[in-house]
Every structure is written in C-alpha cells, then in structure tokens.
Amino acid sequence: MNTRTLCLGILFFEDMTGYEINKLAAEGRFNHFIETSYGAIYPTLNKLTEEGLVSLRQEANDGKPTRKIYALTETGRDTLFSALQEEPKADIFKSEFLFICLYSHYLNSGYVNTVLNKQLTRLNEGLNRLGSAFEKCEHKGSKFAIGYGVALHRAAINYINSHRHLLDDENEALHDNAAEAAE
C-alpha cells in the first residue's frame, strides 16, 4: 500500500489533517495492517493537493501551526476507487520475533523468555486497542478488518502460550525423556 492510496482512503471516511491521518494509521483502528509515518504523509498530501485529488482548507490554531484540513475531491474519489480495483498485492508479514525464535537454542534462555514475554505484551496491547476500536465502530467494512486483526492476535497469543515450551531448553530435556519413554 502506498501512502497516496492510504491518504485518499482515509480521507474518504472523513476530512482530516495530516497529523490525524498519521494517528489513525499508526495508532487507530487501521494500525494493524498499515504502516506509515509523518515523513511520508506530509509530502504526499502536498502532492495530492497539487494534483487536485484532495482539497485543503485551513483553520487558525493559536500558537500551534495552522491546521490544514484535507478533503477528498471527486477526482480523488475516482482515483481511490480505481486503485481499489487493481489486483491487491499479497499481504506482507515481517517478524523479527520469529527470526529470533529460529535461534532460540543458541541463545541464552533467559533472553529468549524475555523476548517471548515482550511479544505477548505487544500482542495483548494490540488486542486491547482493537477491542476498544471494535466497540466504537459502526462501519461494517472496518469491523470486518478489526475483527480479522483480533482473530490473528488471539491466534498468535494462544500459539505462543501453548508452544513456547518448544523453545525452552529445560523442557526440551523433559520432552526428550518423554519421547524416549514412548519408544
């Protein structure tokens, strides 16, 4: 997903400032499947304005920089919908966590435990965020997307809890004994 389509897509739902778009994408109800940053959003919004895909109104904001509120134009809406009809690329999942797990047996087991716990913490935080977003949200498409995130988060948490012993050297010994006993 490029930043262009992302901006158009979010503005489809509501007029917003760049700051708010970033917040929604980075912390809001879309954060589990979108990546972005200010450095990408602000220049994109300027380009989009030049091209007439979004329009801009400004609101004074004492002390703080003027709020620049963007709205999708008709051309913008058309561009969004033709982008939406292009063959979606396959989902991308990248996990340094899993990469580390690959080497768990060559790493200090205390460290591995820390990594596992940290991952669980992150997943639980994500789950909570999604849960409250789900309750606040009325829009079906968004509910579907949030629910998808919830399902994946739960699956990951359950998996880690029920399989973390595989990465544990002490249980490995027990495991081996059990395997021997079974033979």
Place this chain on the structure above:
Amino acid sequence: MNTRTLCLGILFFEDMTGYEINKLAAEGRFNHFIETSYGAIYPTLNKLTEEGLVSLRQEANDGKPTRKIYALTETGRDTLFSALQEEPKADIFKSEFLFICLYSHYLNSGYVNTVLNKQLTRLNEGLNRLGSAFEKCEHKGSKFAIGYGVALHRAAINYINSHRHLLDDENEALHDNAAEAAE
C-alpha cells in the same frame, strides 16, 4: 529485518548460494515472515564477503554461471548473534486485502467476492506450503516459527469463512431486517 542479517542467519544453518538463499526466503520455510529479492541479496552477499563475515567458494557449473557458495565465518557468526540480541522491532503486517475490505460496501459485490476468494486461495496455498515444510523439518526453532505461521493462516481462513457475510450487501439487508425486528 535487513538483508544482511537475513543472509547471515540463513547461512548459519547451511552453506548456500545467493539463489538458494532467495528461494528459501521467498518460497521456503521462512517465506511467511521474511521478504526479500535477488536485487537485495546479491549485492549484500558481495559486501558481506568484502567485510569477511562470509567466505566464498566457487564451483564450476557447466553452461550456468559458476555457483558461488557462501559460508558464515566466525566473525559473521558473532555479528549475527549480536544482531539477534538487539531489541526486535515490532512485527509488521501490511494488507491491501483488508484495505479493500474497508470499502466493500462501495464496491461491486461480485468483485468483493473475487477478492475474498483469492485471499482464501492464497491463505490455503500458504498453509499447504507450511504444512509440508513442517513435516520435513526437524529443527525446533524452525518448527515453532512454522507452527506460528500455520496458526495465523488457519485463524485467517476461519475468520474469513465465518465473517465474510458482513461484507455482503445481500446479507446486509437481512441483517438490517433482523435489527429492525429487534427494535
């Protein structure tokens, strides 16, 4: 995950050519949480060789370009393990599929169905690939990582099957009627 660490990490398990590293990362048992490409791997391997983190032996290969087989050096192993002990970044998940779902009610329902089916097909293919990788694999760390992928794939498939009606306009009508009846 940068390509550097990826190459070191894969070479930790086995000596390999760049071609094979790419295959493993793109189609093999690591493909569900790693992204890469030839254009990234070949230059990285050259740099790594210069820096002495990997060593290189060449094997003639009639007609085809000489096979360049890389192996991790001691320095390389050290570098890998210190990278492994840096705080892992949060997992990244990007989904154009979910982005499209957000707009399902403004899109042609036949198209939405096609997108859903395509996503299911991809997930099922991924699941099969992971399943056969799991059977072939003896290494516990890898099994954990593959199992994680299996769990997430299954969760996604189940979720889509049980919630796709939310994106369906015809069921929406039914749904609305039910809601009215409840009022």
Place this chain on the structure above:
DNA sequence: GTTCACATGTAACAGGTTACATGATTGG
C-alpha cells in the same frame, strides 16, 4: 518448441525512514 528451474548480476528509480527544526498548551 516453449516454459520452467538454475544461476548471477547491475542500475535506475521509487519509496519511505530518521532525524532535525519549531513551538504552544495541558496534565501530572
């Protein structure tokens, strides 16, 4: 006979990240 797998690599380009720069207000 054509496509796929093997096998390496380059180069232009796109895209995004990070850090920097600025500054008021609010809450703890």
Place this chain on the structure above:
DNA sequence: CCAATCATGTAACCTGTTACATGTGAAC
C-alpha cells in the same frame, strides 16, 4: 517543571524494487 500531545514540515539517507541482461538444460 517535565513529558506528552498537538501540528507542520524538510532533507539526507538508506534500502530495496523492478526491469534488464545472459545463457543452459530439462521437462512437457
């Protein structure tokens, strides 16, 4: 008083993608 939130933006940099370039042998 310090940190966080609001609010915008730039610029250097890094990283990786895409397409191109080349060529054999096997399978269908």
